[in-house]
Amino acid sequence: MKNVIVRGYDIPAKTMVIANxxxxxxxxxxxxxPEVFWPERFEDSDLQYKGHDFHYIPFLSGRRICPGMNLALPDGMKPEDVASSEAIGLLFHLKTPLQLKATPVF
Structure with a gap:
């Protein structure tokens, strides 16, 4: 939108900048x-994951955000209650289906 200087680099207006x-x-x-899959590192954070805080960048943002962010375990269910064993068939699927508790957004 306008000319800026970032870390000593002149960035002219209307330049497309792509972050790595x-x-x-x-x-x-x-x-x-950073190479370890460890989502628990964010559990006790006060950061807003749906905002513009890029501390959650491993979960991406916008349309490519993690689809599981809004999912949680139903009331009273614990992680050890989730059975991840598979059933044999043409496609692999869980022997015990996962349950989802929907909550209204509005």
Whole structure:
């Protein structure tokens, strides 16, 4: 929208800037053990995951955001209650189907 200077680089107005999200997500200067799948690192955070806070960039944003972010375990269910064993067939599927508790948005 306008000319800016970012870290000493002149960026002219109307320039398309593409961020290297892959590098940001794996920068050990920002993340402890960046190559480890460890979503629990965000559990006790006050950050807003649906906002503009890019601390959650491993889960992406916009249309490509993690589809499971709005899902949770039904009332009283614990993670150990989820059976992840598979049934044999043409396609693999769980022996015990997952349950979803829908909550109104409005």
């Amino acid at each position: 999200i892959w590098a940001i997500m794996r920068d050990p200067g920002f993340w402890k053990d």
